[in-house]
Amino acid sequence: MTYPHPTHRDRLLSSLDRDGAAGVFFSGDEKIRNGDSAFRFRPSSDFYYLTGFREPEAALVLAPRGEERAVLFLRPKDREQEIWSGKRLGVDAAPEVLGIDAAYPFEELWERLPKLLLGHTAVVHDVGVDEGRDRAMNEVLRKTALHAKTGAVVPEEWIQPKRHVHELRLFKGEAELATMRRAAQISADAHRAAMAAAAPGVNERELDALLTSTFLRRGGTGCAYTNIVAGGAGACILHYVENDRELSAGDLCLIDAGCELDFYASDVTRTFPVDGAFREPQRLLYEVVLDAQVAAIEHARPGVTFKSVHDTAVRRLTEGLVEHGLLEGPVDRAIEEENYRAFYMHRTGHWLGLDVHDCGAYFLEGESRKLSPGMVMTVEPGLYVAEDADVDAKWRGIGIRIEDDVLITADGTEVLSAGVPKTVEEVEAACRGAELCST
Ligand SMILES: [Mn+2]
Structure with a gap:
């Protein structure tokens, strides 16, 4: 898959040029896990979005007013290092392979940066990610300031990446969407496989392993985030990641797991009966969450606000909670007083892209942002009844979430994760293994 990284870069250069700003984007360093063994490296999302380059210890400098507008340090x-830790692209090959204007060794970054930034009034830099880097960047500003005496235009402030690169990343292009569709399809296959494999006595970690192996075997690059496999009341812990208990007959199992493909995320949650058949209270609450999720997706379209998708889900969830006697009515008051928060304490969705909780402003000038074509968001209502909740005992310990990945199109939505079983009938059939992988 070839990505239009040069297009991303050109669009950002134009946007920076309008503000007279330059930008510096770091790939990141390898992080030690313990001893001398490192975590698997993943480039920072902004850096990857602009370069398509996957190596650590690299930085992209964008200088729209400079002679060299796109410069990579890597x-x-x-030869010795490459025997131990893999091939490197190298300085000579980088300009042609990545379509940049010039490349230099990473160790020359700090020495060359002041000159590259001259002629710009501000620098986009993600302050606060790495203290040592922030100090070095401040030192660069101090050095460039000396040139002001000669009349040169020098950068005087940092700009956070929000306004420029994060606004671009919020709107996905066709190549990005093709990757995200594929990631969601692989996630769908993994969820189906887990539903079919689940049974009383199976350990959560077996399903964890099955999800991850399906992601990798189907061509994914890994997990977009730590898999959540939560049997029974574990589902009421929103970020349960122990994944080490045996599943029990009569319990539900909540799986929140998404495949990462070329560093793009999918984010999918399903809840299903461990032994393949919903019990009556479970089914009733499942239908409430499903109704809220479908209504929220139907509501989503260009022109409606991000918040109104949440409000739609909250209304349906609250109606269900009142109908089944978990909350006192009337519905309007339960919503106004936020009583539903005892059972639904998180937002209904978030942007999705290179980051699972992707970048992009949710509010513009204090108002919830309107949805537009090219945005991808999750829609993930849930209900979580604590084991000590003050409700009829039959509801206690039930945790349900249903989450899909939704692209806003010109006239509505496309559900990228539509291949995952969702209705009660579909889910029970998938638990019986009645449905095979779709692709
Ligand atoms: Mn999510």
């Missing part, structure tokens, strides 16, 4: 070729 690790030089090193």
Whole structure:
């Protein structure tokens, strides 16, 4: 898959140029897990979005008013190092392979940066990610300030990446959407496989392993976030990741797991009966969450606000809670007083892209942002009845969430994760293994 990283870069250069700003974007460093073993490296999302380059210890400098507008600093070729830790692209090959104007060894970054930034009034830099880097960047500003005496235009402030690159990332292009569709399809297959494999006595970690292996075997690059496999009341812990208990007959199992493909995320949650058949109270609450989720997706379209998708889900959930006697009515008061928050304490969705909780403003000038074509968001209402909740005992310990990945199109939505069983009938059939992988 070839990505239009040069297009991303050109669009950002134009946007920076309008503000007279330059930008510096770091790939990131390898992080030690313990001893001398490192976590698997993943480039920072902004950096990858602009370069398509996957190596650590690299930085992209965008200088729209400079002679070299796109400059990459990266690790030089090193025969000894490459034997131990893999091939490097190297300085000589980088300009042609990545379509940039110039490349230099990473160790020359700090020395060359002041000159590259001259002629710009501000620098986009993600302050607060790495203290050492922030100090070095401040030192660069101090050095460039010396040039002001000669009349040169020098940068005087940092700009957070929000306004420029994060606004671009919020709107996905066709190549990005193709990747996200594929990631969601692979997630669908993994969820189906987990539903079919679940049974009383199976340990949560077996399903965890099955999800991850399906992601990788189907061509994904890994998990977009830590898989959540939560049997029974574990589902009421929103970020339960222990995944180490045996599943029990009569319990539900909540799985929140998404495939990452070329660093793009999918984010899918399903809840299903461990032994393949919903019990009556479980089914009733499941239908409430399903109704809220379908209504929220139907509501989503260009022109409606992000918040109104949440409000739609909250109304349906609250109606269900009142109908089944978990909340006192009337519905309007239960919503106004936020009593539903005892059972539904999170938002109904978030932007999705290179980051699972992707970048992009949710509010513009204090108002909830309107949805537009090209945005991708999750829609994920849930209900969580604590084991000590002050409700009829039959509801206690039930946790349900249903989450899909939704692209806003010109006239509505496209559900990227539509291949995952969702209705009661579909889910029970998938638990019986009655449905095979779709692709
Ligand atoms: Mn999510």
